Amino acid sequence: MLKKVLIIEDDTALRNSIVQSLELEDLEPISTSSFTQARRSIRSNFRGVILSDIKMPVHDGFDVLRFAQARDPDLPIILLTGYSDVATATKALKDGAYDYLEKPYDHERLMDILSRALEHRELVLQNRAYRDELDAQKSKTATGTLAEQMEMHERKVIEQALAVENGKVVEAAKRLGIPRNTLYDHMTRLRIVAKAFRDKAPTAK
Amino acid sequence: MLKKVLIIEDDTALRNSIVQSLELEDLEPISTSSFTQARRSIRSNFRGVILSDIKMPVHDGFDVLRFAQARDPDLPIILLTGYSDVATATKALKDGAYDYLEKPYDHERLMDILSRALEHRELVLQNRAYRDELDAQKSKTATGTLAEQMEMHERKVIEQALAVENGKVVEAAKRLGIPRNTLYDHMTRLRIVAKAFRDKAPTAK
DNA sequence: ATAAAAAGTCCGATATTTCGGACAATTAAT
DNA sequence: ATTAATTGTCCGAAATATCGGACTTTTTAT
Numbered sequence: 001m002l003k004k005v006l007i008i009e010d011d012t013a014l015r016n017s018i019v020q021s022l023e024l025e026d027l028e029p030i031s032t033s034s035f036t037q038a039r040r041s042i043r044s045n046f047r048g049v050i051l052s053d054i055k056m057p058v059h060d061g062f063d064v065l066r067f068a069q070a071r072d073p074d075l076p077i078i079l080l081t082g083y084s085d086v087a088t089a090t091k092a093l094k095d096g097a098y099d100y101l102e103k104p105y106d107h108e109r110l111m112d113i114l115s116r117a118l119e120h121r122e123l124v125l126q127n128r129a130y131r132d133e134l135d136a137q138k139s140k141t142a143t144g145t146l147a148e149q150m151e152m153h154e155r156k157v158i159e160q161a162l163a164v165e166n167g168k169v170v171e172a173a174k175r176l177g178i179p180r181n182t183l184y185d186h187m188t189r190l191r192i193v194a195k196a197f198r199d200k201a202p203t204a205k
Numbered sequence: 206m207l208k209k210v211l212i213i214e215d216d217t218a219l220r221n222s223i224v225q226s227l228e229l230e231d232l233e234p235i236s237t238s239s240f241t242q243a244r245r246s247i248r249s250n251f252r253g254v255i256l257s258d259i260k261m262p263v264h265d266g267f268d269v270l271r272f273a274q275a276r277d278p279d280l281p282i283i284l285l286t287g288y289s290d291v292a293t294a295t296k297a298l299k300d301g302a303y304d305y306l307e308k309p310y311d312h313e314r315l316m317d318i319l320s321r322a323l324e325h326r327e328l329v330l331q332n333r334a335y336r337d338e339l340d341a342q343k344s345k346t347a348t349g350t351l352a353e354q355m356e357m358h359e360r361k362v363i364e365q366a367l368a369v370e371n372g373k374v375v376e377a378a379k380r381l382g383i384p385r386n387t388l389y390d391h392m393t394r395l396r397i398v399a400k401a402f403r404d405k406a407p408t409a410k
Numbered sequence: 411a412t413a414a415a416a417a418g419t420c421c422g423a424t425a426t427t428t429c430g431g432a433c434a435a436t437t438a439a440t
Numbered sequence: 441a442t443t444a445a446t447t448g449t450c451c452g453a454a455a456t457a458t459c460g461g462a463c464t465t466t467t468t469a470t
Contacts, residue, residue: 120328170447
């Protein structure tokens with residue numbers, strides 16, 4: 001489970017309070033006091049979520065939002081709004097914020113939102129990982145001469161058979177449906193040694 | 206994007222109001238008035254989320270929650286609680302509810318929660334699909350005789366070469382590093398016909 | 411309509427692979 | 441320590457695959 005929460009809050013007292021809150025819940029707060037300071041942490045594969053105040057000097061929460069969205073559209077941003085500032089909160093959501101939290105914040109509510117956001121982030125990252133893995137598998141366009149490709153596959157098949165049979169050549173040959181001599185022929189050609197597939201430590205002496 | 210929302214609400218007026226709300230937002234409400242009625246829709250791969258009232262005769266929202274969790278732990282359930290019934294809401298979340306919504310419901314707030322829940326559901330389902338695909342690929346333990354496995358692979362390689370070259374045998378042969386005659390030998394043996402790999406409609410006449 | 415190119419087929423000499431038998435070297439079991 | 445089984449290597453005849461040439465048929469381009 002992801003646990004990082006990048007906090008962007010200029011009010012030192014509030015910021016420390018939040019940090020303490022998160023630490024109590026076994027999360028990993030990263031405490032910053034401004035967009036500028038937080039900026040370098042906001043990367044595409046950040047393994048966590050962002051919790052930012054909206055009203056801040058120089059750069060406000062919307063700047064954070066815009067920047068983070070550019071870096072990674074699926075990075076959940078939770079914005080801290082003033083009490084019952086519904087208009088701003090709504091705008092934030094429309095702009096792509098994951099959720100908002102009214103100040104003064106309620107601990108339980110913050111945790112609910114954060115856990116949802118962290119889970120969301122985890123799903124997104126896992127999804128990307130799966131997608132990448134699948135793409136990698138599919139894009140391996142078979143290349144090279146027929147003989148090369150066949151030899152590669154032959155090696156794989158034979159090695160697997162040997163592995164399954166713990167390096168016993170006669171058994172592997174049976175499994176492959178060829179006489180052991182023939183298997184030896186192949187192994188010689190491919191420079192496969194059966195010994196390499198036997199248990200090094202079957203029983204401790 | 207997923208759009209189904211299974212509504213479980215015994216108050217007819219409120220239920221219809223919600224249905225209307227969702228239809229306005231281009232979602233697909235499934236309207237039911239009781240757990241019993243909704244039950245059959247709650248399946249493991251339900252492509253949507255559940256929005257259920259808590260306080261209902263016979264079976265309440267927690268029954269829905271328990272049942273749905275058993276069917277699919279990653280199926281988001283949003284519970285409708287009475288106004289500022291914080292205790293119940295908190296319990297619901299602890300029990301695995303995705304979120305809760307206070308009655309009387311605010312349209313914007315409902316939509317925010319639903320869109321998050323639907324997105325969450327979509328990610329979960331996508332994740333499962335990816336995982337299944339990867340598992341399927343990995344678990345294909347090579348079995349059968351050496352000759353069989355080699356022939357299968359040979360077929361794959363040749364067919365891919367033909368596909369890439371649009372069914373042109375001479376080109377495919379070049380790509381595979383063998384004389385075209387030899388490729389014909391292989392194709393004859395494997396009963397592969399080049400025609401099958403040519404564009405049926407290269408240019409519209 | 412004609413020419414050029416590619417698709418398919420068949421043949422046969424040459425090259426490679428298969429596979430059983432035989433045997434020495436190891437390893438495991440009694 | 442002796443036996444039995446397994447490993448690993450070599451041999452050679454039979455089976456199979458390769459590959460170029462020749463030829464007919466079909467497509468494609470002009």
